[in-house]
Amino acid sequence: GLMSVSMIFLSDEWEKNGMYPAKEVFGKLGKAGFLGAHKRGYGDSDLDYTYAVAVAEEVGSIRCGGVPMSIGVQTDMATPALARHGSEELRQQFLYPSVRGELVACIGVSESGAGSDVASLKTTARVDGDDLVINGSKMWITNGGQADWMCLLARTELDMPAHRGMSLICLPMKTKGVKVNRLIDKMGMRCSDTAEIFFDDVRVPLSNVIGKRGEGFTY
DSSP: OHHHHHHHHHHHHHHHHTOOOHHHHHHHHHHTTTTTTTSTTSTTOOOOHHHHHHHHHHHTTSSOSHHHHHHHHIIIIISHHHHHHOOHHHIIIIIHHHHTTSSOEEEEOOBTTBSSOGGGOOOEEEEETTEEEEEEEEEEEETTTTOSEEEEEEEOOTTSOGGGSEEEEEEETTSTTEEEEEEOOOSSOTTSOEEEEEEEEEEEEGGGBOSSTTBTTTO
């Protein structure tokens, strides 16, 4: 369709540059309804997941892997837990604008010492009054250089086992103390930006936790 033709035309240039205009592309996809309108809680849509599969098949025809990967992070990694378990306030602030393509999201799970071994992650989010104070880092974060917000997994219950002590947190990337330290130059899928991100006493409201505190590992 028109979407894949226009992306094929530009994908070689994006690969060469090591970046693609995610905000522009997501804006177009969102207006067309391609960024997760099937999600529970979004408007009055009665679309099921077969709609998402059809979109994934079409996007998969693009002659590069980076753009489909970036889109998949937004639709199937950063937003599903928010759609299922998030408060309406968080949905209004982060989910619905992401579905409309107004915001770019990333997922903050992997760390330099904890990739597939999620239980080993070290980033903490300490409770301080009505806030969380986040310290640590994330590695290999797709969309990390362009994202407006991160679905962050961090340890909030330090006295609990790993699988019961982590929370998912909606983190605006412009929050004071968030630093995109570097973009990682990859051998392939170069147009999808991949970042290393540091957190230095980053403060967000406790209300930014998705669902129940300590349940993020299972979400």
